[in-house]
Amino acid sequence: MNRKSRIKAGCALLSGWILAVVAAVALAQEGHPLTGSWSGSRIVDGKSSRVLMVMELQRDQTISGYVMEQGKRAPLEAVVLDPQTWSVSFTLAAADSGLHYKVEATFEDMGSATNRKLIGKWTEGNASGDFMVGLN
């Protein structure tokens, strides 16, 4: 197998793994309220930017995941859920991701597996706007 073939095979394996992970968490709806795949938008300068997000509860009770937007992908950092208020915050801060902002949101229709939403604001420096995603 030459180098090109190995790279192709590696990409195929990686793509399969990512799809499997996304499919697995996409099934999650009644467990931890953040776990699952989400889609929606972020309003930037009055324009809607499509946002895809995956979140999953880990065994140590932390939440991991990532956001995909404008062809970029950024891991979630410092995900905090306050179950007393059902408020959520997280940041996208990885230096090489191209996405750097903070989100503060709260659940809407939190108990619903089909209509659950996260609605709030994103901020980056002095810029800010609406952020809204729904559970897929």
Place this chain on the structure above:
Amino acid sequence: MRQVTGTTFRLTLLGSLALLVACSQQPAAEDSASTTTAATAPATQPTEAGIKPAPRLANGMVNLGLAAGERGFWGSSGSIYGRGRLSAATNLLIEEVPFQPWAKALYEFRQANNEKDDPHSRCLPGGPTREIETVNGFEILQMPELNRVYFVFGGGEHSWRVVYTDNRPLPDIDNPDTIPVYMGYSSARWEGDTLVIESNGFNEKMWFTQGGLPHTRNLHLTERFSRPDFDTLNYELTVDDPGAYKKAWTGSFSVKWNYTSWDGSDAGEIHEYFCQDNNRDVQHMIGN
């Protein structure tokens, strides 16, 4: 691969169901050495105290289900938390359940909203414990020659569960090929007269008990079924889910034998009921 696995799984389920139907149609006389439910010992007689002992199969194994010459099915049950009626006096109270903080808040949210989002009220399966708790009863069919125990549920979506007694290992839930399912993957053993079932691989699309105790995909259940007398099935459940609970915990309840059908007749048979048919529950699930 996942699709192939899913297809294989569905074919396995269909095959198992076909075996179940085929076996249930076998005349007992054709297989006198069989240890299926068709080959049970003679009907049990009450003791002097009026308590009927648990029936046994021809091989001496306790029969958790219907015995030849008898009628009825398992009916009312209790809860794995809270005490009283059919729930064990040793159960944890709900405030003693070792919830993770988010799980406690979610449970309280569901209670505060009158469980309006309960998937079971939308006719989705509820997992093994929830199905036992659901009204309309259930039957247990032991088929040792097939290394299977079947649970046939009369309530909810009128579903069934297969438990394997061939010492198979439970799947690795971190393997992407392990598809999370409602009933989980179950492997059982006998400890004396107690059927011990270990299960994992549950999906997160259901509430696994009445009341909406949360769980995650890490849920591992250990169920212990015993029949101290004809009319009583003891059910003990150990919940091990570090995603939703700080430590494993155990609760138990009894299930009572039901001699009559739900229409009051003495046939003692589970009637046909499908939640999906004319379901009027959802429109009433409005919360507060």
